Structure formats: C-alpha cells, structure tokens
Amino acid sequence: MYQAIVFLPLIGALIAGFGGRAIGAKASEYVTTMFLIVAALLSWVAFFTIAMGEAETVRIPLMRWIDSGSFSVDWSLRIDTLTAVMLVVVNTVSCLVHVYSIGYMHHDPHRPRFFAYLSLFTFAMLMLVTSDNLLQMFFGWEGVGLASYLLIGFWYKKPSANAAAMKAFIVNRVGDFGFLLGVFGLFVLFGSISLDAIFAGARDFLPVEGAEAGETVITLFGMQLDKAHALTAVCLLLFMGAMGKSAQFLLHTWLPDAMEGPTPVSALIHAATMVTAGVFMVARLSPLFETSPTAMTFVLVIGAITAFFAATVGLVQNDIKRVIAYSTCSQLGYMFVALGAGAYSAGVFHLFTHAFFKALLFLGAGAVIHAMHHEQDMRHMGGLRKKIPITYAMMLIGTLALTGVGIPGSEWLGFAGFFSKDSIIEAAYAVGGNTGMFAFWLLVIAALFTSFYSWRLIHLTFHGTPREPAHDHHDHAAHDDHSHDHHGAAYDNAHEAPNVMLVPLYVLGAGAVLAGAVFYGMFFHDVEHIEHFFAGSVVVNHDIIEAAHHVPLWAKWSATVAMIIGFVAAWYMYIRRTDVPGKLAATNPGLYKFLLNKWYFDELYDFIFVRPALWIGRAFWKGFDDWLVDDKITGGLGRRVLNVTSWMSKLQSGYLYHYAFAMLIGIAALLTWAIAAGGLI
Numbered sequence: 301m302y303q304a305i306v307f308l309p310l311i312g313a314l315i316a317g318f319g320g321r322a323i324g325a326k327a328s329e330y331v332t333t334m335f336l337i338v339a340a341l342l343s344w345v346a347f348f349t350i351a352m353g354e355a356e357t358v359r360i361p362l363m364r365w366i367d368s369g370s371f372s373v374d375w376s377l378r379i380d381t382l383t384a385v386m387l388v389v390v391n392t393v394s395c396l397v398h399v400y401s402i403g404y405m406h407h408d409p410h411r412p413r414f415f416a417y418l419s420l421f422t423f424a425m426l427m428l429v430t431s432d433n434l435l436q437m438f439f440g441w442e443g444v445g446l447a448s449y450l451l452i453g454f455w456y457k458k459p460s461a462n463a464a465a466m467k468a469f470i471v472n473r474v475g476d477f478g479f480l481l482g483v484f485g486l487f488v489l490f491g492s493i494s495l496d497a498i499f500a501g502a503r504d505f506l507p508v509e510g511a512e513a514g515e516t517v518i519t520l521f522g523m524q525l526d527k528a529h530a531l532t533a534v535c536l537l538l539f540m541g542a543m544g545k546s547a548q549f550l551l552h553t554w555l556p557d558a559m560e561g562p563t564p565v566s567a568l569i570h571a572a573t574m575v576t577a578g579v580f581m582v583a584r585l586s587p588l589f590e591t592s593p594t595a596m597t598f599v600l601v602i603g604a605i606t607a608f609f610a611a612t613v614g615l616v617q618n619d620i621k622r623v624i625a626y627s628t629c630s631q632l633g634y635m636f637v638a639l640g641a642g643a644y645s646a647g648v649f650h651l652f653t654h655a656f657f658k659a660l661l662f663l664g665a666g667a668v669i670h671a672m673h674h675e676q677d678m679r680h681m682g683g684l685r686k687k688i689p690i691t692y693a694m695m696l697i698g699t700l701a702l703t704g705v706g707i708p709g710s711e712w713l714g715f716a717g718f719f720s721k722d723s724i725i726e727a728a729y730a731v732g733g734n735t736g737m738f739a740f741w742l743l744v745i746a747a748l749f750t751s752f753y754s755w756r757l758i759h760l761t762f763h764g765t766p767r768e769p770a771h772d773h774h775d776h777a778a779h780d781d782h783s784h785d786h787h788g789a790a791y792d793n794a795h796e797a798p799n800v801m802l803v804p805l806y807v808l809g810a811g812a813v814l815a816g817a818v819f820y821g822m823f824f825h826d827v828e829h830i831e832h833f834f835a836g837s838v839v840v841n842h843d844i845i846e847a848a849h850h851v852p853l854w855a856k857w858s859a860t861v862a863m864i865i866g867f868v869a870a871w872y873m874y875i876r877r878t879d880v881p882g883k884l885a886a887t888n889p890g891l892y893k894f895l896l897n898k899w900y901f902d903e904l905y906d907f908i909f910v911r912p913a914l915w916i917g918r919a920f921w922k923g924f925d926d927w928l929v930d931d932k933i934t935g936g937l938g939r940r941v942l943n944v945t946s947w948m949s950k951l952q953s954g955y956l957y958h959y960a961f962a963m964l965i966g967i968a969a970l971l972t973w974a975i976a977a978g979g980l981i
Contacts, residue, residue: 302360302377305342305387306426308335309394313419320412328412329402332419336395339422343387350384351822351833359432366435373493378432380837385648386429386580389655392811393572394422396804400663401564403801404670408562414454418568421447425573429580434483434493437581441479441545444574445472451569452561464557471554475544479581482537486588488518489530499587505531528592535588535595539602542578546632549606553901555629559621563666566621570628571659579635579651586644586839597735600640604728604739607633609899611749615756616885616895619676620665623757627702628658630746634724637739642841643727643848645830649823650724653716656811657701663805664695667797668761678760685762687794692762694805699758701812703751703863708856711825712817719816721747722859723824723848729855730847740855747859751866759874824848 312332320328350358358379366373398418405411424447428440445468453465487493490501505527518530525533542548547555555575559566569575582589582599589595610629617623631654638647669676671688685692697715704721706714725747728739796802822833830840873880885892894900951962 301342302346302358302379302430303362305339305346305391306377306423306430308339309391309419309422309426311335313416313423316412316419317416320416323412325409325411328415329398332415333395333398333402336391336398336419336422340388340391340395343384343391346379347384347388350379351381356380356835357837370491371487373433373435375436376432377430378495379430381834382580382583382648382837383429385652386576387426389576389652390422390425390429390572393655393659393808394418394568396659396807397564397568397663400567400666400801400804401562403798404564404666405562410454414451414562417447417450417454418564421451421568421573425577428577432495434486434495434498437584438480438483441476441541441577441581444545444577445469445476448472448558448569448574451565452558454561454565458560461560464554464560467557468554471551472544475541475551477540478537478544479541482534482541485518485520485530485534485537489534495584498585502531502588502591505591531588532592532594535585535592536598538585538588539582539595539599542582542636543602544578545581546575546578546636547606547629548578548602548632548636549609552606552610552629553898553905556622556625556898559619559625563621563662563669566625567659567662567666570625570662571655575628575632576651576655579632579639579647582636582639583644583648583838586639589639590642590839590841596640596642598640599636600728600731600735600739603633603636603638603640604742605633606630607637607746608742608749609633611746611753613895613898614753615749616892617753618679620668620678620681620757620761621662621676623678623753624658624661624665627661627750627754630750631658631702631721633746634721634743637728637743638724641724641727641731641736641739642839642844643724643730643824644838645823645834645840645845646720646723646727646848648838649819650717650720652819652823653701653720653812653815656808656815657698657715657717660694660698660805660808660812661702663801663808664691664698667691667801667805668695670797670801671794673793678757680767681761682764683762683766684794688796690796690802691805694802694809695758695762697809697812699754701816703754703866704747704859705863706816706860708860711820714816716812716814716816719820719824722856723820725859726848726851726856727844729851730844732847740858744858744862748862748866751863752870755867755870756874759870763875764878 309332312335315323316328316332323331358377360377360379362375362377364372365375398415401414401418405414408414421444424440424443426440427443428437431437431440449465449469452468453461455461483493486498489505490498492498492501517527518525518533520530520533523533543551555570558569561569589599607630610626610633614623614626614630617626631650635647635650635654638644638650667688668681668684668691671684671691672681675681701715701717704715704718706718706722708722725740725743728736728743730736731739821829823830824845827840827842827845830845834840873884897903
C-alpha cells in the first residue's frame with residue numbers, strides 16, 4: 301500500500317510526460333488524475349491505520365542506495381504519524397488540483413506536460429515526507445524545487461513567468477546551501493545521516509548541565525565549536541533551508557512571483573507542497589532542535605516577523621492571487637512560531653488545516669478568474685456574488701476558516717483555522733518573556749490584518765456594484781481570443797465554473813469547516829491524546845501545551861477580537877464608505893507605497909546583489925574576456941603570427957638568383973662564425 305501511495309504519482313508523471321503525445325491530452329489527464337485519486341484514498345487508509353491505531357513506525361526498505369566505506373545509505377520509506385498526516389495533505393490536495401485542472405486548463409494545448417509536472421511535483425514531495433535519512437530528504441527537497449521551477453514557468457513564452465521561475469529556483473538555492481551544510485555538519489557530528497541515528501545521538505551529545513564546555517567537535521567558517529554550539533549552528537543551517545523553501549522573512553521574495561504559473565499550481569505550491577516542506581523538516585527534526593534553545597528562539601522570532609510582515613503587505617495588494625499568496629507567507633510564519641515555541645503538534649495542526657482552506661481559496665480564486673475571462677485585478681471586479689453564487693459561498697467558507705472564526709474555549713464550534721491558529725497564539729503567550737510576548741503580539745496584529753485583507757478581497761470581488769475591467773493584462777496560457785472582451789463584457793459574461801472545477805471546492809470546503817473541530821483533540825487539546833497520536837514521530841513538549849491551555853482569558857480572546865476589528869474595518873472601508881481607502885492612501889503616500897512595494901525588498905536585493913553581480917559579470921565579459929583574452933592574448937598572438945608569416949612570405953619571391961644570393965650570405969655567415977670561434981685554425 302505505501303509503495304503505491306508514493307509511486308503511483310511517478311508512474312502517472314512518466315506516462316503523461318513521455319507518452320502524452322501518443323495517448324493524447326484527455327488520456328493524460330485521466331491517467332494522472334486516477335492515479336492521484338487512488339493514492340489519496342490509500343493515504344487516508346494509512347492515516348487511520350498509523351495515526352489512529354497502535355502501530356509503531358513502519359520502515360519499508362526499497363533498495364541499497366550508496367555504500368562507500370563507512371558511509372551507507374538505504375532507500376527506504378519511513379511511515380509514522382507525521383508522515384501519515386503529510387500523505388493525507390499532499391495527496392488529497394494534489395488529487396483535487398488534478399481534477400480541478402481538467403476544467404481550468406481545458407483550452408491549453410500542452411495539458412499532458414502540465415499534468416506530468418503536477419504528478420512529478422507530488423512524487424517529489426512524497427519522497428521528502430517519507431524519507432528515512434537526510435540524503436533521501438534532500439532528494440525530495442530538490443525535487444520539489446525542480447518541479448516548482450517547471451510549473452511556475454509552465455507558460456514559457458511569457459517573460460514574466462520565466463523570470464518568476466528563475467527567481468524561485470535561485471532564491472531556493474540560497475536556502476538549500478544552508479540545508480546542505482547542515483546535513484554535512486550532522487554527518488560530521490554523528491557519523492550518520494539516518495534519522496534514528498541522529499535522534500539517538502542528539503540525546504547523549506550535549507554536555508552535562510553545569511559542566512565545562514567540551515572540546516572542539518567541528519570547525520565552521522573558521523569558528524571552533526564545542527558540542528552545544530555545534531548543534532546550534534547545525535540547526536540554524538537547517539532552518540536556513542526551511543526559510544528558503546517555506547518563504548520566510550528575507551528569503552520570501554520568490555513566493556508572490558510564483559503567481560505567474562497557472563492557478564492550480566499556486567494552490568498546490570501554497571497548500572500541500574514546496575512551502576510546507578520547511579515546516580515538515582523542522583517538525584521531523586524536532587528532537588534535534590530541542591537541544592538548542594538559541595535555534596528555537598531564532599525560529600520563533602523569524603516566524604513572528606514573517607507573519608506580521610506578509611500580513612502588512614497583503615493589506616494593499618490588488619491582484620486576487622497575490623493577496624492569497626501573502627496570506628500563505630503569513631500563515632507559514634504562524635507555523636514556525638509554533639515550532640519555535642516547542643508546540644510542534646500545533647504547527648503541524650495548522651499545516652493540516654491550512655492545506656484545506658488555502659487550497660479552497662486559491663481554487664476559488666481560479667474560478668473567479670475563469671468567470672472573469674482571466675481578469676485578476678480586484679479593482680475591476682465587484683458584484684460577482686449574483687453571477688457565481690457557488691464560488692462565492694466556497695470563498696466565504698475559506699475566508700471564515702482563514703480569519704479564524706469561532707468561539708474561544710469551545711472544542712467544536714469554529715472553522716478549521718480558528719482551532720489551529722488560536723492554539724499557536726496561545727502557545728506563543730505560554731513561552732513568556734520578551735520573546736514570547738513579542739511573538740504573541742505580532743501574531744495578534746497579523747490576525748487583525750489577515751481579517752482585514754481577507755474581507756477586503758471578498759468585498760472587492762463579490763460585493764458592491766460591478767466595476768468596469770480594463771483590457772485583460774493577465775494572459776492565460778492559451779491566450780484565447782475571447783479573453784479580450786470590451787469594457788463591462790467580462791462581468792456580463794461571467795459564469796459559474798463547470799462541475800469538474802466545483803466538486804474539488806466542495807470537498808475542500810468540508811475540510812475547511814470540519815478539519816479543526818474533528819482533529820483538535822489529537823493535535824492540541826490533551827497531552828495524552830497528543831502523545832498517543834504522534835507516538836514519538838515529533839517531540840511533545842508537555843510544559844508548553846499545558847501552559848497554553850491555561851493562558852489568561854483575554855489572551856484566548858485576543859485573536860478573535862482582532863479578527864472582529866479587521867472584519868468591521870473592511871466592511872466600513874469597502875462597503876459603507878468606499879471613499880475612505882483612497883483618502884487614506886492619499887494622506888499616507890509613503891506608507892502606502894512602502895506596503896505596495898513589499899517593503900522594497902526586491903529593490904533592496906536588486907541594489908545589493910543583482911546590480912553588483914551584473915557589474916562584475918560585465919567587467920569579466922568586457923574587460924577580461926573581450927579585451928584581455930580575445931583582443932590582447934588570442935587576437936594579439938594571432939596578429940603577431942600574421943605579421944611574421946607575412947614578412948616570411950616576402951622572402952619566397954620565386955626567383956632563383958634570390959635563393960642563390962641567400963645561400964651565399966648563409967655560407968659567408970657560417971664561415972665567419974667558424975673563424976671567430978677558432979674552428980678553422
């Protein structure tokens with residue numbers, strides 16, 4: 301069963317990728333989709349078998365991979381509760397995205413390639429979450445990076461899509477450099493990259509409390525590190541990889557640009573694959589991170605800053621997909637706050653619930669774009685709830701889940717995001733101290749902003765009166781002729797998506813409503829339940845979870861109050877007084893431009909990294925290659941050879957008396973030399 305879950309997407313990708321032209325687009329769609337549906341159903345079976353049962357971690361060896369000296373790596377599948385959760389998330393969302401794409405990509409001539417990439421993306425993520433050693437994890441880690449590059453740049457004739465794909469690939473290389481150094485460091489420290497060996501070694505690796513620092517065990521960037529500092533350095537390097545993959549602050553810039561890919565790709569990247577890889581990796585290595593309070597604090601702070609930063613940028617974005625993209629970035633920050641606080645189960649819980657409502661929002665946005673003939677600017681929408689009521693209802697459910705609507709203290713009354721997000725905010729408060737309060741307040745403010753921009757999206761898109769769209773400037777891959785409608789025609793011709801696109805929304809909508817209440821007890825409510833549920837697959841920090849359940853009442857209600865304030869503010873500014881946003885932007889132009897330009901990170905990186913790199917490249921090109929190598933060395937030598945041969949060729953006159961004269965001169969010179977040397981005396 302587990303082999304089928306992992307390899308069915310790969311088989312589908314190979315069939316559609318290499319046989320797509322032979323079997324046709326329809327067959328490619330159906331084959332890949334059917335394989336994913338089977339894998340998703342088997343994933344739920346595995347989830348209830350592993351997570352709900354008494355079964356311990358299951359290891360399924362597949363083959364010997366590397367055997368070189370003392371370095372030995374097997375290719376095997378590790379199935380435990382954390383893996384089972386990820387299998388459900390990845391395969392459920394992926395199969396629904398496959399089904400949805402049959403309708404959304406209907407006019408695209410390259411559907412076999414698209415579905416092959418989708419299935420390859422899924423397979424790479426499955427390899428990552430089932431890995432039993434860090435090298436196998438790195439294989440999946442790079443696999444999702446490759447697949448994201450292929451899918452973001454799927455419409456390769458669009459320069460912006462190619463640029464976005466390259467940006468995602470390059471920014472992730474920065475994080476992957478740190479991740480790879482972390483893997484090397486673990487091998488140096490423990491002599492193995494097997495997860496079990498690392499976890500066993502980490503427990504006995506730290507010096508006894510109160511003892512003097514031990515001897516140097518690793519040298520990193522010229523620093524001599526003892527055991528405690530070595531583990532901290534390794535954890536920070538590993539988290540650097542997570543910052544790239546999961547788009548955390550400073551390495552987040554690729555994620556919004558990933559919207560250049562087709563909308564189903566956005567849903568898959570943001571809900572199930574790629575960005576969840578970093579969260580999974582930190583959760584998987586929780587026994588290692590537990591050994592380093594410094595690394596845990598760093599994870600907490602970066603997560604809190606990311607949650608706040610992305611929420612501020614989302615306030616003013618106008619592209620419907622970009623608003624949801626910054627929402628993803630912000631919610632990933634919440635997950636890392638939970639991991640940094642030691643509430644790993646809460647972070648995984650939010651990853652689980654977020655997959656449902658974020659995929660719902662992205663696919664719902666795709667249905668809106670489909671209805672509006674590929675218009676993505678919310679300023680050119682409005683009043684769509686009458687035209688596409690089903691999509692409106694599904695987007696409403698996704699928004700209620702994202703903003704965390706529920707009653708604090710209740711164990712069953714609330715949408716999915718309410719249970720998981722509030723548990724993280726309570727865990728941040730439970731950390732205490734300056735760091736805990738810093739994270740707590742940033743998350744509460746981010747919850748207010750999340751509510752505001754989410755309801756702003758709903759109001760601008762579905763409420764109010766229709767606003768005339770400008771000419772379409774967000775081309776679909778197929779560049780259909782009907783996408784260039786006249787003013788107002790996009791709204792007049794707006795229509796509900798076909799059932800093949802709506803059915804996935806229904807399933808995700810059910811998850812967005814129920815996932816929190818149904819699984820709250822297993823992930824966060826009771827320590828004993830959590831211990832039983834995760835069965836050693838992640839660390840369960842009893843102190844933090846108990847403290848989180850006993851935070852003051854005002855702390856429990858803080859996120860809900862913030863959510864209500866954001867809702868009221870959005871209603872007032874986009875329904876009651878629609879002139880207020882424009883006045884606010886006009887009276888605070890600096891702040892508005894600062895947020896609209898995403899805190900100027902792209903411009904900053906362009907100034908610090910891109911321009912100097914271009915200058916160095918041009919210097920090597922013009923100065924070294926063209927002037928020195930081509931002109932002076934290669935060209936100069938060539939010119940010298942031509943000069944010498946030209947002069948020598950003049951000696952070859954073709955007249956006999958010239959050659960006889962030259963011979964006499966030579967003989968005379970030879971005799972002169974011989975006499976001068978005393979040879980003839």
